[in-house]
Amino acid sequence: MMDTSADKGRVLLINKPYDWTSFDVVNKLRYALKIKKIGHAGTLDPLATGLLIICTGKMTKRIEEFMGQEKEYTGTFVIGQTTPSHDLETEISQAVDVSQVSYGQLNEAARKLTGFIQQIPPMHSAIKIEGKRAYELARKGKEVELKSRTVEIREFEITSVELPTVHFRISCSKGTYIRSVARDFGEALGVGAYLLSLCRTRIGNYRLAEATTIEHIVSESKQ
Numbered sequence: 603m604m605d606t607s608a609d610k611g612r613v614l615l616i617n618k619p620y621d622w623t624s625f626d627v628v629n630k631l632r633y634a635l636k637i638k639k640i641g642h643a644g645t646l647d648p649l650a651t652g653l654l655i656i657c658t659g660k661m662t663k664r665i666e667e668f669m670g671q672e673k674e675y676t677g678t679f680v681i682g683q684t685t686p687s688h689d690l691e692t693e694i695s696q697a698v699d700v701s702q703v704s705y706g707q708l709n710e711a712a713r714k715l716t717g718f719i720q721q722i723p724p725m726h727s728a729i730k731i732e733g734k735r736a737y738e739l740a741r742k743g744k745e746v747e748l749k750s751r752t753v754e755i756r757e758f759e760i761t762s763v764e765l766p767t768v769h770f771r772i773s774c775s776k777g778t779y780i781r782s783v784a785r786d787f788g789e790a791l792g793v794g795a796y797l798l799s800l801c802r803t804r805i806g807n808y809r810l811a812e813a814t815t816i817e818h819i820v821s822e823s824k825q
Contacts, residue, residue, distance in 0.1 A: 611659030643668035652802035671806030688781035711790035
């Protein structure tokens with residue numbers, strides 16, 4: 603049964619599952635809702651979960667508006683280890699001792715990364731370099747130089763600590779890579795770090811608590 607409300611356009615708040623790409627979600631809903639005009643407002647990495655805004659029909663005109671809004675994330679860094687992708691996609695390095703890292707040092711590192719900062723995107727990102735995605739080049743072992751960009755981290759709160767894991771909450775501008783924050787946070791501490799888990803909890807005034815599952819939308823479309 604076709605979802606006729608999608609013809610007029612809808613804004614769907616989806617809780618993206620772990621290991622799904624944002625494109626996977628769009629494809630699944632395109633098939634379930636039997637519509638062609640559908641897109642997402644801001645990519646979430648496959649290893650991240652949380653709020654993904656999906657626009658259908660005439661509401662796709664608002665995608666850029668949603669993408670420009672402030673984002674909020676919660677997640678966990680592991681300090682004392684690094685990976686080439688700055689998350690769990692690639693191999694983890696040997697651990698170094700972090701027992702002497704204090705709560706004050708963690709907060710100071712977060713403070714240094716708050717405000718308008720220059721951030722270099724991760725090599726394992728979807729940024730295009732001469733027509734190729736950066737992650738495609740990275741997976742082939744090719745080194746390319748990515749230029750830094752200005753982003754704004756409006757809040758960076760350390761919420762709890764069980765070394766070597768550090769839990770955080772970050773609100774930031776469009777274009778901020780939390781994997782790059784993990785890298786820079788580890789460098790500020792002098793011990794390295796990578797992103798263990800990430801959940802997007804808010805986009806503008808839209809919150810994860812308001813989101814539904816892909817399964818619910820698919821089930822609804824069959825009624």
